[in-house]
Amino acid sequence: TSLLKDKNIVVMGVANNRSIAWGITKSLHNAGANLIFTYRQERSKQKLEKLLDNHAIEPQMIVSCDVEDDASIEQAFQEVGNQVGAIHGLVHSVAFANTDELQGDYANTSRDGYLLAQNISAYSLVAVTREARKYMTEGGAIVTQTYLGAERVVPNYNVMGVAKAALEASVRYLAEDVGKDGVRVNAVSAGPIRTLSAKGVAGFNDKMSVVEEKAPLRRQVDQDQVGDATLFLLSDLARGVTGEVLHVDAGFHIVA
Numbered sequence: 001t002s003l004l005k006d007k008n009i010v011v012m013g014v015a016n017n018r019s020i021a022w023g024i025t026k027s028l029h030n031a032g033a034n035l036i037f038t039y040r041q042e043r044s045k046q047k048l049e050k051l052l053d054n055h056a057i058e059p060q061m062i063v064s065c066d067v068e069d070d071a072s073i074e075q076a077f078q079e080v081g082n083q084v085g086a087i088h089g090l091v092h093s094v095a096f097a098n099t100d101e102l103q104g105d106y107a108n109t110s111r112d113g114y115l116l117a118q119n120i121s122a123y124s125l126v127a128v129t130r131e132a133r134k135y136m137t138e139g140g141a142i143v144t145q146t147y148l149g150a151e152r153v154v155p156n157y158n159v160m161g162v163a164k165a166a167l168e169a170s171v172r173y174l175a176e177d178v179g180k181d182g183v184r185v186n187a188v189s190a191g192p193i194r195t196l197s198a199k200g201v202a203g204f205n206d207k208m209s210v211v212e213e214k215a216p217l218r219r220q221v222d223q224d225q226v227g228d229a230t231l232f233l234l235s236d237l238a239r240g241v242t243g244e245v246l247h248v249d250a251g252f253h254i255v256a
């Protein structure tokens with residue numbers, strides 16, 4: 001398709017070929033988007049360059065951006081804006097919590113651990129929206145990645161569930177702010193997918209098998225399905241949709 005032809009889309013959070021952001025990258029590339037990537041760790045950048053090379057995807061830019069650091073975010077988007085002009089889309093696929101707090105009792109969460117999860121997983125969307133909107137002068141869309149643990153108690157997801165609840169509320173408040181500029185903000189709530197980050201959540205394999213057993217579609221979802229749903233939300237097909245959380249979870253969230 002050419003749903004995103006001539007659109008400049010920034011993708012944040014490709015760590016390796018299992019990253020949800022990599023599934024999204026493939027969908028956006030197939031839809032004709034011009035892709036700009038941000039990375040935090042040098043190691044991720046090298047993996048990203050190799051992946052892009054293997055898939056014959058020519059990135060428009062690859063920029064360093066640590067979402068814990070306002071100056072880094074400001075600089076990254078300034079560089080992107082200066083080089084490509086208008087930004088039409090932003091994919092936020094970034095989260096972090098200490099693994100020792102992704103198990104046991106939520107009540108034992110430390111103050112620092114709580115703030116860290118909120119900082120990287122929720123506040124980062126606020127900060128990148130603020131910087132990106134300066135260059136979203138032709139309208140556009142922002143899509144973040146969330147999880148059912150925001151809505152319900154999912155064992156071990158703990159502090160990250162609370163961060164995702166803040167993220168989803170932020171999607172709604174941000175949608176109101178930037179709606180005036182013709183920019184939409186939405187979230188995809190994916191079912192469990194085996195990635196680097198997922199490894200940090202205790203009992204993750206059990207979550208995956210429960211989905212297979214209980215979800216209406218009786219199967220897992222994968223990065224490519226999240227990629228296509230994200231493509232939809234970024235594209236003009238979703239021009240009437242903002243402030244929404246779209247579940248891409250084989251229907252798991254509707255089942256008691």
Ligand code: 0WD
Binds near residue numbers: 094147195198
């Ligand atoms: O089951 C799953 N895997 C699900 C994940 C189900 C539903 C939602 N999600 C969410 C995650 O919570 C996250 O928001 O999807 C998003 C992407 O997660 P992923 O694809 O599972 O994880 P991963 O492949 O580890 O990518 C996360 C990226 C990494 O990239 P880098 O380049 O930094 O290695 O988030 C990055 C993380 O390191 N990240 C940061 N990026 C910029 N600044 C930061 C930071 N401070 N901290 C973490």
